[in-house]
Amino acid sequence: LYLANQIAAGEVVERPASVVKELVENSIDASADNIEVTIEGAGRQLIRVSDNGTGIHPDDLPLALSRHATSKLSSTEQLGMIASLGFRGEALPSISSVSQLTLHSRQADQPCAWQITTDQDPIPSAHPQGTMVEVRDLFFNIPARRRFLRSDKTEQQHIATTLNRLALSQFDVAFRWQIDKLGAIKLPAAISQPQKLQRIGKICGNSFVRDALYLEQSYQDIDIHGWISPPSAHRAQTDVQYFFINGRVIRDRLINHAIRQAYDGLLPEGRQPGYVLYLTLPLDKIDVNVHPTKHEVRFREARLVHGLITKALQETLNTAQP
């Protein structure tokens, strides 16, 4: 079983940033509206994620670290209708098989918090409502993985990118993170449009926000909204390219192609569009169960989605033409 966890870990836990992603997604799934992340040693020494979410019942704590013990799926029929970010019950057991993992959790109606570590039964602990997970010495028992990690700076950048994506995917959650000695990032919950733009500015840069065109379109039960850069504000880099489907960060060829097509002929050679876009569509129109890290999706109506994205962007770009 331990070996199975380690094999699964290879799929889910590639680097410190993957741990950050899984833990923060769990906090989001637990309805937290405040999430704090602390990173030491570029994630090699410590990854700590704490939230004010629903917490885990003491009886369920030992289960949380065992394989396929997800609380988010009660039947296989649900596999096609996945709304929560996690659904495989693989992340915590995988991470705990390649690190020293400690989890504290308390539900609102419990008299105290409980703490669990990889090989120990739960013991009472002190913690407010919510959950805190500490992951220390990542890959201590897999030297090959540890050697595969890049410089501190690169791993820190991967972590920052991961947190940026998560923060853009959940405006109503307040975030705070500290990556080693880099400046602390504080993002209050963003409800109004100006608050959202403020958060986008902190993540994507104020120049993106200053020039950005807002778009909002729907077709049948598919909606797209968000911000795109006008052709005149093209960028040299792909640093502001965020696409979310039903709250999930997605990197997908079909989407890239649809966006590129909208900007076709408008951008100078080699220049990049900037975008922060949100697509929502019924769960039965996509299949997210493609890869454990869930960056890819399959569309049941790929051509329709492609066409809708291109059209929405083209219309917005056209109205902005001088």
Ligand code: ADP
């Ligand atoms: P999954 O997210 O796929 O269900 P995980 O291994 O990530 O699997 O987590 C296992 C279970 O532990 C979750 O289903 C959930 O019940 C519980 N859990 C993990 N993190 C949290 C958290 N921050 N708050 C509340 N429950 C959590």
Ligand code: MG
């Ligand atoms: Mg999870």
